[in-house]
Amino acid sequence: MSQTKQHTTHPDLIKRLKRAEGHLRHVIGMLEDERPCADIATQMQAVERAITAAKRTLIHDHIDHCLGSGTDASSQAAARDLAELRLLAKLL
Template structure:
């Protein structure tokens, strides 16, 4: 796992840009609470930040499936089974969150 190139490597810059945007949203949330902004407005911004993080997660998951899982399935054997189980567990975590 650690010795291979991540499936998202071709879009790393775009993912970092999106994550910096989410980071800014979270800093904004902190500021809103410090300034005692109306609850519903804070909740609306939390929802937006959550959707932004989910979008990054889904993009990473898609790239993982297209790159890492597809390569493992082509190779077959225990690695294929392990990658499929790993991807299924990641999907389950995303669905629960």
């Protein structure tokens, strides 16, 4: 298993996720208050997008700072592999 360490993006990710957590609590309140389904779905989509963006940032940060930090990363083949992985990660 790879080493765990905090990256420079982690504090921002924590803030984003806490904000999404609060937003999700609001959505639950909307359900409890029997608000219109279209309004609830719109808010749920916003929560989903926030979490997806946070996940994408975390994965890209891991690719850039963990996978590319080995001694083999300086070789051209490893650099190409990392570039391909970055492209694939955009599809997440």
